[in-house]
Amino acid sequence: MSPLPNPLPDAEAQCRQLADLIRPCLHHRPALVGIFSGGAWIAERLKELLDLPEEIGMIDVSFYRDDFAEKGLRPQVKPTAIPFDVEGRHLILVDDVLYTGRTTRAAINELFDYGRPASIELAVLADRGERELPVAPTYCVWDLALGDSDKLVLARQDDGQLAWRLENA
Amino acid sequence: MHNPQLNKEGELTHLLSIEGLPQRILTQILDTAESFMEVSARDVKKVPLLRGKSVFNLFFENSTRTRTTFEIAAKRLSADVINLDINKSSASKGETLLDTIDNLCAMHANLFVVRHASSGAPFLIAEHLQRIGLDDVHVVNAGDGRHAHPTQGLLDMYTIRHYKKDFTQLRVAIVGDILHSRVARSDIHALTILGVPEVRAIGPETLLPKHLDKLGVHVFHDMEEGLKDCDVVIMLRLQNERMNGALLPSAGEYFRHYGLTPQKLAAASDDAIVMHPGPMNRGVEIHSAVADGPQAVILPQVTFGIAVRMAVMSIVAGN
Amino acid sequence: MNIVIENGRVIDPKNAVDRNASLYIANGKVAGLGETPAGFVAEQMIDATGCVVCPGLIDLGARLNSIEAELAAAVAGGVTSLVVPPDADPPLDEPELADRLVHRAKEIARARVLPLGALTLGLKGERLAELAGLKKAGCVAFSQASVPMVDSEALLRAMEYAATFGFAVWLQPQDYWLSRNGIAHEGEVASRLGLAGIPVAAESIAIATIVQFVRDTGCRVHLTRLSSADGVALVKAARADGLPVTFDIGVHHLLLTDKDIGYFNPHARFVPPLRTDRDRQALSAAAVAGLAAICSDHTPVGADEKLLPFGEAKAGATGLEVLLPLTLRWAEAAGVTLSAALARITAAPAEVLGLQRGQLAPGATADVCVFDPAAVWQLTPDSLTSRGKNSPWTGYLLNGKVRKTLVGGRVVYSG
Numbered sequence: 060m061s062p063l064p065n066p067l068p069d070a071e072a073q074c075r076q077l078a079d080l081i082r083p084c085l086h087h088r089p090a091l092v093g094i095f096s097g098g099a100w101i102a103e104r105l106k107e108l109l110d111l112p113e114e115i116g117m118i119d120v121s122f123y124r125d126d127f128a129e130k131g132l133r134p135q136v137k138p139t140a141i142p143f144d145v146e147g148r149h150l151i152l153v154d155d156v157l158y159t160g161r162t163t164r165a166a167i168n169e170l171f172d173y174g175r176p177a178s179i180e181l182a183v184l185a186d187r188g189e190r191e192l193p194v195a196p197t198y199c200v201w202d203l204a205l206g207d208s209d210k211l212v213l214a215r216q217d218d219g220q221l222a223w224r225l226e227n228a
Numbered sequence: 229m230h231n232p233q234l235n236k237e238g239e240l241t242h243l244l245s246i247e248g249l250p251q252r253i254l255t256q257i258l259d260t261a262e263s264f265m266e267v268s269a270r271d272v273k274k275v276p277l278l279r280g281k282s283v284f285n286l287f288f289e290n291s292t293r294t295r296t297t298f299e300i301a302a303k304r305l306s307a308d309v310i311n312l313d314i315n316k317s318s319a320s321k322g323e324t325l326l327d328t329i330d331n332l333c334a335m336h337a338n339l340f341v342v343r344h345a346s347s348g349a350p351f352l353i354a355e356h357l358q359r360i361g362l363d364d365v366h367v368v369n370a371g372d373g374r375h376a377h378p379t380q381g382l383l384d385m386y387t388i389r390h391y392k393k394d395f396t397q398l399r400v401a402i403v404g405d406i407l408h409s410r411v412a413r414s415d416i417h418a419l420t421i422l423g424v425p426e427v428r429a430i431g432p433e434t435l436l437p438k439h440l441d442k443l444g445v446h447v448f449h450d451m452e453e454g455l456k457d458c459d460v461v462i463m464l465r466l467q468n469e470r471m472n473g474a475l476l477p478s479a480g481e482y483f484r485h486y487g488l489t490p491q492k493l494a495a496a497s498d499d500a501i502v503m504h505p506g507p508m509n510r511g512v513e514i515h516s517a518v519a520d521g522p523q524a525v526i527l528p529q530v531t532f533g534i535a536v537r538m539a540v541m542s543i544v545a546g547n
Numbered sequence: 548m549n550i551v552i553e554n555g556r557v558i559d560p561k562n563a564v565d566r567n568a569s570l571y572i573a574n575g576k577v578a579g580l581g582e583t584p585a586g587f588v589a590e591q592m593i594d595a596t597g598c599v600v601c602p603g604l605i606d607l608g609a610r611l612n613s614i615e616a617e618l619a620a621a622v623a624g625g626v627t628s629l630v631v632p633p634d635a636d637p638p639l640d641e642p643e644l645a646d647r648l649v650h651r652a653k654e655i656a657r658a659r660v661l662p663l664g665a666l667t668l669g670l671k672g673e674r675l676a677e678l679a680g681l682k683k684a685g686c687v688a689f690s691q692a693s694v695p696m697v698d699s700e701a702l703l704r705a706m707e708y709a710a711t712f713g714f715a716v717w718l719q720p721q722d723y724w725l726s727r728n729g730i731a732h733e734g735e736v737a738s739r740l741g742l743a744g745i746p747v748a749a750e751s752i753a754i755a756t757i758v759q760f761v762r763d764t765g766c767r768v769h770l771t772r773l774s775s776a777d778g779v780a781l782v783k784a785a786r787a788d789g790l791p792v793t794f795d796i797g798v799h800h801l802l803l804t805d806k807d808i809g810y811f812n813p814h815a816r817f818v819p820p821l822r823t824d825r826d827r828q829a830l831s832a833a834a835v836a837g838l839a840a841i842c843s844d845h846t847p848v849g850a851d852e853k854l855l856p857f858g859e860a861k862a863g864a865t866g867l868e869v870l871l872p873l874t875l876r877w878a879e880a881a882g883v884t885l886s887a888a889l890a891r892i893t894a895a896p897a898e899v900l901g902l903q904r905g906q907l908a909p910g911a912t913a914d915v916c917v918f919d920p921a922a923v924w925q926l927t928p929d930s931l932t933s934r935g936k937n938s939p940w941t942g943y944l945l946n947g948k949v950r951k952t953l954v955g956g957r958v959v960y961s962g
Contacts, residue, residue: 109229119263122275122542130545131239132277135254224357232810247739293741326854346856347741348811355810355853376742413741512806 069200069221070213072182074221076200078108081151081182085109089149089180092116094166095137097155097213100221101184105153110190115151116141124167134177146174151197155213157183160194185223187212231394232354234444235363239547242354242367243377243540246417257511258386260539261532267304268535277542278307281338285311287370288326288344293506295515297340297530301537307339325349326356333357339366339545347373347410366544370539374408378504381414383524383536385422388460391501395409399426401496403486404464404513405435411493411505412464420444430454431486451486463488463504466513472500479512493523501525548590549573550956555595555917559602560890561897561906570600572913575956576821579909593958594681595917598950601889602905603627603914605896607795609845609867610635611660614651614687617867620933621658622866622960625916626948628904629658629845630896633665634692640665640676645684648695657959660913665691666705672696675705678714681750686725688769690717697723699755703760710766714857717769720778721745722752730848730858732822734776736805742857745820751777758785761792765904769899770794772844774819775831783838790833793899796830797844798873799864799939802880803827807939813853813860814939817844831881834954840895841877843870847935863936869926885920913956922948 061103088114090227093102099117106115118138118139152166163181180197187205205211231248235241240253249469267275283302285295285451301416302309314328323331329340348368358364371377385395387411394399400419406412406429419427419445428447442448442527443508448454455461466482476482488502502514550572557580562578571578571587580583592743609629611617621629631648633639639648645662652660652942665680666689668674678689689709696702696718709716726749731737733744754770758781761768773779773794785792799817804824808815815821833839846863853860854943870892899904904912925944928936 121263122267122277127546128279132260132542136260138263140266168276172274173270188287277749324855344856346858348858349856351811352813352856372856373741374743410741413739436745438739439735442735443739455586537768 063225067225068225069185070142070221072105073200075108077101077182077184077198079106080200081105081199082109085168086087087149087177089151090116090143091153091169092118092141092166093153094162095119098153099153100213100215102153104221105182114142118166118169119228120162120165120169122149123169125161141144141173144174145170145176149178150176151180151181151182152183155184157181157186157194157199158189160192163194164192164214167216171176173221184213188210232351232358238305239500240544241363241547243371243378243544244348244350244367245353246378246414246421247376251362251421253424254382254385254418257405257539257543258389258535259381260543261382261386261535264304264535264538265532267317267538268531270272273304274306274403274476275304275383276306278305278338278545282336283307283309283339283541284332285309286332286340286342287312288313288314288349289371291343291371294343297533298370298537302541305538305541306535307502307541318547325352329356331411331494332364334470339368341368342371342372343370344372347375349373350426352359352427357393360528366546368540371410373466374413375498376414377410378414379533379540380411380536381418382540383529383533384415384462384503384505385418386532386536387503388501388523390528390532391525395422395424398424398460398463399428399458400424401428401430401458402462403430403451403454403465403488405466406433406440407437409464415462416443418443426516428454428458432476449479451492452495454494459500459516461488461493461496461502463502463514465505465507466509483512487511487513487515488518490521493518503529506530548589549578549588549590550593550953552593552595552600552915552917555598557586557600557601558577558886558889559600559907561894562885562908564907565886566572570907570915572915572956575913577909577911577913579908580907584834585624593917594948595949597846598917598919599885600915602865602893602907602954603916604870604892605846605900605905606630606841606867606870606892607842607896607899608616608632608797609843610847611847613817614648615655615675615680616932616934617845618655618657619658620765620931622952622954623949623962625871625918625952626867626954627658627914627916627954628902630661630662630663630687630866630900631691632693633690634670635664635929637662638665638670639681640663640668640670640681642677642684645681645686649685649901656826656954658954661687663692665689666691666709666716667696667701670694672698672701674909675708675931678709679712682712682930688715690771691719693721693772695719695721695723695726699756699831700755703764706760706764706766706768710764713767715767715769716784716798717771718757719771719819720750720757720773722749722753725749726754729806729820730816732805732820734805734823736808740811741806742808743769747775747777747822747826751781752852754778756782756783758792760789761785761790765790768793770802772797772819773839774800774822774831775826776792779833779838780827783833783914786838793839794802795840795842795899796868798841798877799844800827801831801834801841801877802873803939808857811857812939813855813857814864814937816857816860816862817864818862831877834877834891835881837881837887837890837895839891840899840937841870841874841891842896845933845935847933854936864938865931865933866931869930869938869940869945871949872947873940875920875947876945913953916946916949918949920947921945924948
């Protein structure tokens, strides 16, 4: 794990790096599924960079989270939209930051309610470690360590460019 | 006076009435409902949100339609659903409402969907639950007397938003027996909170509550005048009992003056939508040509109703 | 027993007394005020420092579900005489029932009970009860309680018959048809909350009918528990015409309005219903002007019958122990002197009943209330002696605590 660089890395450049990692592995025609919101933005970038013809899927995992009892329903729920048939497809699940692994588990559970995929790979820009479930990224461009109260957030600026932001609770 | 529907953090923990709810909560429910519309379009129409939770449908007033939609909504949230037919159970043997609630809480109920003939019954239950410290048991009002039917009000708003997008530019007319209608009251509150500038009530004097103007509603007795340029027409069901009292002479006379025919509908905007909470009395409040016509959105309302109820139950159960 | 109540502020509104003085009691009557009467030797001394000493309160409406508990509650509230409506179960329509009630009250020997006899059998509004027989058994007047008489001809005949004997008739002015489905005042609050309404017309047309019948029969009528500005105006006009009509106001109606229903609070369900602030102000003005007596309309209701949806809850609130503090609360808000306020619950009710009670002149029966007007207490189920714990004031802090109550010169309550 490397310490946090200052200034934070260029997220757009990292998307290009992530696309470079995925490009050799497109032979089984994977479909991209981005997790709202950061994962969805990154998935959009990947679609352009990898020149994929198919529409990307976007999922909101709010209804599959395991912390409903403590936290209730998040106020900003967006509709999941999977414009292709999941059955028998190879999927690449895309998210911005991989942390405990619970969001990934929720996303996988949700995808399985749409059908039985042939495989699911995970592509993330950042892995901050401290896994609480046995989840590992297939493609990742940045390993880092953060304090408990730190939060790494991907934001979309007014000009449409993606950029990292560090928040402290 | 603290609104008993909101917890200390100002979040919705019961849905008892639309009155007094801040706009952000109504918007949150409508937004969440959109996501549940997507769930209902899938093959596997289930999400695990309320898995392991028990939803009790307590219907003291018969209603197969409403109860069924709540049951479907709860099951799509993976909850266990128990339907209580109160006419046949202990309540009719003299057990008080609160005793019934206590007994069901002892069976680990998580959420009560309550329909009752007396205005205010769900408030009594919510207050009782708070008094005995059961913060994680929630109440959703499925209709109390003539006071409120908040999930119907919300699905009506969802319908309007779906077809008309912007509340702040609309003229909405509600037609019929508003005096006895809990749907009308909930609609009026929701429309006002969401910023609809012109809300109209159309009906004979005997079927309109006094003081409607204090709720910000314009009253019309002439239907064509009231419908002029309206974007949304909400028709209310006229119940048979009303024609037996001194309120109305006959269904025929009512239909002539207040029934929605294609001719009267023409007074509204060309793209006005026609809504009805159901079930419809064809030929009494609405002409079949309108009910089956292109402007009616009555069947979509039913579909929206499931998503809205899923949204309501998810939100309160999580707070 | 010879008793002297010392160091208190004696207020006797009927005789315009309001000063610090000692009150002397002998042989069950007031023996003197201020100076020790000749030959008087005190056997008991009551120290009333910081307290008001006034005539025992007279409550024009109190239901006695369980007579022992409620008569104890009465004297705990400083009430020494109370009028009982005839709507117990069974209704008080037979002389023997009145006999038994009066007898039992005498045995219990706390507050005095003045029963109202039923005007019609079973309160059904059809056949006359034996009015003369009931009078003989102790009934002070005749009433339908809060059951409206549907048949106006029957009402006219009943009033004619009562007038024959000079009996007074007490009626709750409420038209049967306009009130039978209603549970709250027909106004903005009821419209919003979806509660079936009782319009003001239910009261005003009933008053108009009754006033007309008074004109025709000369029967003396006392109207109970008025609720509206229109009603007050009608009664004022009738009195201006010299008609023998009086009225009283329930103390809750002086302080609360339909807004107090809040989120369907069943403790705000009353008969007649709580109306608007305009109505409340008219009732208050009438009480300020001395046009009406104030009473508690004490109605004990168990939790089983009260903790129900608003429309199913039994109407009414506990009253005997809050009559005094609520009257004081009203008086402070209305800018009325303590003496004038006490007049509404002592001298004014006595006048309605045609009794010499409600005063402390020498020779008067020694029914006395000693209370601390500054004492503050919280209304809770435990603080009440009555079995009726039902109140919209639960949890509130009230001013005015009774310290001693005497009936016929005997201490029947010590607080």
